Amino acid sequence: MTAMTLHRPRLKARRLTDVLSHGYIWFCLVLFVLPFVALLTQSLGERGGTSGIDNYADVFGSFGDNLLWSFKISGLALLVDLAVCLPAAYALVRYPVPGKRVIFSLLQLPLYVPGAVIGLSLLMTYTFVYPIEFMWGLVLAMSVGSFPLMLTPIVVALKDLPLVFEEAAECLGATKWQAYRKIVFPLIGPGVSAGLLLCFIIVFNEYLVTLFVHPPEVTTAPLRIFNLVRTAGLLPTTAALAVTMQLISFAAVLLFFRVFGTRYLKGTYLI
Amino acid sequence: MSTVRLVGITKHYGATVAVQDFNLQVADGELVTLLGPSGCGKTTTLRTVAGLVEPSAGRIWFDDQDVTDLPPRKRNIGFVFQTPALFPHLSVANNIAFGLSVKGAKKDAIGARVDEMLTMVGLAGYGSRLPAQLSGGQQQRVSLARVLATDPRVLLFDEPLSALDRNLRDTLKYSILDLQRRTRKTAIYVTHDQSEAFAISDRIVVMNAGRAEQIGTQTDIYLHPQTPFVAEFIGANNGLTGTVTGTDGAGDEARMVVAADGLTLRARPRPDVRAGDQVLVYLRPENLVVLPDGDGAEYDNVVDGTIDRVIFEGPTAQLRVDVAGRELRADISGSQRLTLIQRQGKVRLGFNDLTMIPAGAALTSAGSESASAAIANAAPGGTEP
Numbered sequence: 225m226t227a228m229t230l231h232r233p234r235l236k237a238r239r240l241t242d243v244l245s246h247g248y249i250w251f252c253l254v255l256f257v258l259p260f261v262a263l264l265t266q267s268l269g270e271r272g273g274t275s276g277i278d279n280y281a282d283v284f285g286s287f288g289d290n291l292l293w294s295f296k297i298s299g300l301a302l303l304v305d306l307a308v309c310l311p312a313a314y315a316l317v318r319y320p321v322p323g324k325r326v327i328f329s330l331l332q333l334p335l336y337v338p339g340a341v342i343g344l345s346l347l348m349t350y351t352f353v354y355p356i357e358f359m360w361g362l363v364l365a366m367s368v369g370s371f372p373l374m375l376t377p378i379v380v381a382l383k384d385l386p387l388v389f390e391e392a393a394e395c396l397g398a399t400k401w402q403a404y405r406k407i408v409f410p411l412i413g414p415g416v417s418a419g420l421l422l423c424f425i426i427v428f429n430e431y432l433v434t435l436f437v438h439p440p441e442v443t444t445a446p447l448r449i450f451n452l453v454r455t456a457g458l459l460p461t462t463a464a465l466a467v468t469m470q471l472i473s474f475a476a477v478l479l480f481f482r483v484f485g486t487r488y489l490k491g492t493y494l495i
Numbered sequence: 496m497s498t499v500r501l502v503g504i505t506k507h508y509g510a511t512v513a514v515q516d517f518n519l520q521v522a523d524g525e526l527v528t529l530l531g532p533s534g535c536g537k538t539t540t541l542r543t544v545a546g547l548v549e550p551s552a553g554r555i556w557f558d559d560q561d562v563t564d565l566p567p568r569k570r571n572i573g574f575v576f577q578t579p580a581l582f583p584h585l586s587v588a589n590n591i592a593f594g595l596s597v598k599g600a601k602k603d604a605i606g607a608r609v610d611e612m613l614t615m616v617g618l619a620g621y622g623s624r625l626p627a628q629l630s631g632g633q634q635q636r637v638s639l640a641r642v643l644a645t646d647p648r649v650l651l652f653d654e655p656l657s658a659l660d661r662n663l664r665d666t667l668k669y670s671i672l673d674l675q676r677r678t679r680k681t682a683i684y685v686t687h688d689q690s691e692a693f694a695i696s697d698r699i700v701v702m703n704a705g706r707a708e709q710i711g712t713q714t715d716i717y718l719h720p721q722t723p724f725v726a727e728f729i730g731a732n733n734g735l736t737g738t739v740t741g742t743d744g745a746g747d748e749a750r751m752v753v754a755a756d757g758l759t760l761r762a763r764p765r766p767d768v769r770a771g772d773q774v775l776v777y778l779r780p781e782n783l784v785v786l787p788d789g790d791g792a793e794y795d796n797v798v799d800g801t802i803d804r805v806i807f808e809g810p811t812a813q814l815r816v817d818v819a820g821r822e823l824r825a826d827i828s829g830s831q832r833l834t835l836i837q838r839q840g841k842v843r844l845g846f847n848d849l850t851m852i853p854a855g856a857a858l859t860s861a862g863s864e865s866a867s868a869a870i871a872n873a874a875p876g877g878t879e880p
Contacts, residue, residue, distance in 0.1 A: 386578075386580075388576050388578060388580040389580060389582060391547055391567075391574070391576070391580075392574070392576060392580040392582075392638075393582075393593065393597075394547075394566070394567045394568050395545055395547070395567045395568070395572055395573070395574040395642075396568075396593055396594035396597065396641065396642070396645060397568045397571070397594050397597050397598045397645060398568060398593070398594075398597040399568060399597075402597050406593075406597070407582055410584045411582075411583065411584060
């Protein structure tokens with residue numbers, strides 16, 4: 225009897241902490257989700273007698289081109305990133321490059337430089353130094369801004385991959401290229417896909433650098449949203465486009481965790 | 496089928512010398528072990544044979560072909576690493592098929608070869624599994640199969656058993672020996688484990704500080720160590736330093752008399768040792784016999800001492816005996832070990848075979864001499880006098 229009465233207050237205190245910590249988690253979740261909900265509500269708003277769903281027709285109608293440009297620019301920028309980062313990461317990890325750490329730190333610079341500064345400097349470069357036609361200037365700008373996000377996960381994956389696999393492959397008769405293609409590349413797959421995901425999310429949603437360097441004929445979806453909001457305020461159709469972009473980014477993240485998450489991220493806080 | 500010849504192999508890493516003027520000839524079908532403590536350069540030597548490390552100087556020959564400048568893939572070698580190093584994303588069958596497929600072999604031929612190899616290492620039916628689904632021992636057997644599938648000229652083993660537990664090591668070392676004998680492949684095997692080296696080798700190269708100290712069969716190395724390092728590294732030994740004071744007896748009975756650490760010992764004469772020379776004397780603990788009091792006429796050497804300690808080790812009992820102020824170790828086996836467990840006080844030890852090595856027999860002269868002698872005498876099977 226006495227034991228129970230003694231334990232009672234402690235139990236109560238624990239219950240209270242439980243409630244508080246759960247409450248805190250829910251508060252954070254709501255805080256994060258709230259802007260998305262607001263946008264969703266706005267996107268379903270009626271305009272001139274049509275239903276809210278009709279707003280989404282525009283996403284694939286008049287905004288279709290902008291989405292297409294976004295996909296095109298992101299896709300090409302990712303390819304450029306891959307083409308630069310795969311060999312660069314290999315060289316940085318496997319070869320005794322002098323000043324390796326300094327180089328690696330310098331390569332991270334685009335992450336710390338404000339987008340407006342990158343945009344301005346690239347604009348000047350394209351105008352006065354290397355005139356680049358059509359959309360390639362934009363693609364290169366996106367690659368320059370995002371490649372550290374590709375490079376770092378690949379470098380980490382390569383560092384974690386013991387050299388013995390490549391040596392075994394070469395002793396079995398594989399050329400360096402065969403060893404890379406058949407052994408190294410599949411084994412750093414998680415790093416590569418993490419890089420792809422990060423770069424895609426950044427490039428797909430980028431508008432600030434785009435604002436500076438986009439050619440007149442190319443308007444990506446984020447830029448269109450920015451322009452529309454600036455000129456016409458937040459229309460339900462614009463909100464619908466914004467919601468669609470969020471959904472696409474969300475789908476990319478889900479797809480990544482679905483394909484790689486269960487195999488490689490189990491036990492981390494991500495799953 | 497191939498002979499392997501290493502001539503004057505040297506490897507520097509900056510100022511550090513990993514391997515110094517290493518010479519070795521491995522006969523066709525022979526299994527030679529490089530044995531030595533960690534950091535002695537044995538793995539570096541093996542990796543130069545594989546082409547994974549470029550020697551600073553020296554040449555490597557497979558038969559009549561100089562392979563020194565060839566990349567690993569053109570040497571047609573089979574390298575078994577310390578870890579199985581199976582490609583984790585490929586099935587067991589695809590791991591074994593890897594070497595054949597990169598060389599462009601036909602699919603049917605690869606399939607048949609993979610099955611043959613799996614059967615050979617006793618893992619038939621495991622082809623579709625991933626490496627992570629196998630035990631450590633099974634993984635190392637797959638790595639053997641993967642290496643043998645390409646029918647290499649030379650097999651190279653870099654401590655392939657060191658990552659496994661003791662029981663598995665014992666079974667797998669005989670599997671390796673058996674496979675090497677059946678396939679009649681020339682092999683170089685690196686280990687720091689003496690029992691492993693003694694169990695499987697045709698010949699052993701004892702390495703120290705980047706050099707070959709002695710090359711020979713198990714009995715050569717154990718019974719006739721040529722350098723102090725070999726005497727101390729292989730098995731247990733009681734080491735004494737002394738001076739030769741003269742010769743005693745004649746013919747077969749001739750013995751050199753050595754004053755060593757307060758004892759007077761008699762050893763078989765060596766042509767390179769004369770009266771007045773400084774020598775190192777080694778007595779194997781198992782050659783020391785406990786004698787009944789007052790006995791010992793049939794032994795060259797009889798010493799009296801006091802038992803410090805008796806350590807019962809199961810098959811043997813280790814006696815630590817204080818003889819003239821220095822401790823000698825005697826390993827006693829058989830039923831006598833049981834009677835000794837309780838023994839204390841004075842004891843008389845007798846022994847015949849002791850090894851005498853000139854104090855000047857440092858690494859350089861003895862190492863390269865025995866190495867070049869080994870090359871001159873190298874014969875198939877590696878059983879030289």
